[in-house]
Amino acid sequence: MNEDDSAGEHEPDSRPGPENQPRRRTGGRSARVREAVLKATAELIAEQGHERIPIAEIAERSGVHQTSIYRRWRTTNAIVLDLSQERLSSVSAIPDTGSLRGDLLAYAHRAAASLEGPDAAVLLRALIAARAEAPDADSAPNALASRGQDLQAMLDRAVSRGEPRLRMTDVLDGILAPLYLRTLFRVPGIDDAYLDSLVTKTLTAAAT
Amino acid sequence: MNEDDSAGEHEPDSRPGPENQPRRRTGGRSARVREAVLKATAELIAEQGHERIPIAEIAERSGVHQTSIYRRWRTTNAIVLDLSQERLSSVSAIPDTGSLRGDLLAYAHRAAASLEGPDAAVLLRALIAARAEAPDADSAPNALASRGQDLQAMLDRAVSRGEPRLRMTDVLDGILAPLYLRTLFRVPGIDDAYLDSLVTKTLTAAAT
Structure with a gap:
């Protein structure tokens, strides 16, 4: 792993200083590099239909130096995990609709929306x-556990309203x-009626 | 696709005629070839941890001539699909326990058992x-639909006993x-208590 990528000749996004950087800053250089790499990876996956993308291709598409990518993620698997978690592991800003049923329906609709697209x-x-290919189950972040953490606040709100504890x-x-x-x-x-039926079944089973 | 594999030098199993064939015949040469190819593929998948096995390797392991494999399956994907469906798409001989709950528990236990192992x-x-990689969803056999067909008899029995229609x-x-x-x-x-809870939730949701 070569630490010398200070030349950064493939990192145009990182060149302009804050003083001549017209676009919105959302977390600085590190966040911009991550955004560029994940965006490039998503594009290449969508184009090629699989996730086995060489890091060199991701570097070329993203304009981020290959060495920087290696230093941050080490493998394509890690990049894909990062991307997948951002896209699939959390349903951001789960709404507070005032009822458990409403919250679950909103959650189901957002989860379904996150699964749309090629x-x-x-x-x-x-x-x-x-x-699956991580050496052991504990060494790879657990996407389901992340989803679960997002849900906890929703479920706690229901209990505080006197609704069933899911x-x-x-x-x-x-x-x-x-x-x-x-x-x-x-x-x-996967349509409205189906999402509604999943929510109803989940509530019915929990109420007993 | 070359039709000329009549030499069959890698198909020892197909050489002996019925008269000097000591072992049990279970469906003839075609069934034996399929069994050998699927067994070899399963071994190679378990050893290598992925399913991207060249057909040449499957031919070598199974002793079935590569041309025969190409003629029957065309691609490794097709072999893996065949194998997966045999292992995962059906739970053979779903028992008649006399109650829907008993049948579902037996089904859940068999499904869980089919998912054990590396x-x-x-x-x-x-x-x-x-x-996923089939050109369209209709061109690949639907494993879930196969599972569903196996289940239909079980669900019909419940209705005939006056139990809920799932x-x-x-x-x-x-x-x-x-x-x-x-x-x-x-x-x-995935333990007994978990399987029990899934069956209970499924029955509760259906009873309403």
Whole structure:
């Protein structure tokens, strides 16, 4: 691993200083590099239909020096994991609709939306492959656990309103698992009625 | 695709005629060739941890001539699909326990057992990959639909006993999807209590 990428000849985005940097700063150089690398990787996955992209190709597409990519992620697997987690491991800003049913429906709709598009299934498979090929289950971040953490606040709110206490696994098993399975096996029929039925079944099972 | 593999120098199993064939015949030469090829492929997947096995390697391991393999399956993907479907797409001889709950528990236990072992997750991923990489969803056999067909008799028996009518999707979403998700994401905890809870939730949701 070569530490000498100070020349940065493939990092045009990192050249302009703050004084002549017209576009919005959202987290500095490190965040911009990450954004460029993840965007390039997503494009290459969508174009090629698989996740086995050489780092050299990601460097070329992103304009980020290959050595910088190696230093930060080491492998394509790690980049794909990073990308997949950003896209699939969290449903940002889960809304507070005032009812558990409303929150679950909003969650189900956002989860379904995150699985739309030609690259979503590839990213989901890549996430699974990256986790599967990690030396042991603990060494790869657990996307399901991340999803679960996002859910906890929603479930806690319901309890504070006097609604039933759902466990994270109730939501993962009852809503996310069927959506993932249909995405992975290309089963059509993820529509409003289906999402509604998953929420109803999850609430019914939990109420007993 | 070369049709000339009549020499068959790598097909020792096909040489002896019935008159000097000591071992059990279970479906003839074609079935034996398929069995040998699927067994070799399963071994190579378990050894290598992925499903991208060159057909030449499968030919060498199985003792079946490469041309015969090409003629029957065309691609490794097709072999892996065949293997995965045999292992994962059906739970053979679903028992008649006399109650829907008993039948579902037996089904859940068999499904969980089919997902044990180091090669099960790879086969499941391979099944998903093969389906994902098919030109369109209709051109690859639908493993979930196969599972569903196996289930129909079980669900019909319940109705004939006056028990609730479950749909195949209730079972696929409520039992198979969580098991697949945990297998794919290496989430531990598929035990008797968990299988019991999935069956209870599925029955509760269906009873309303």
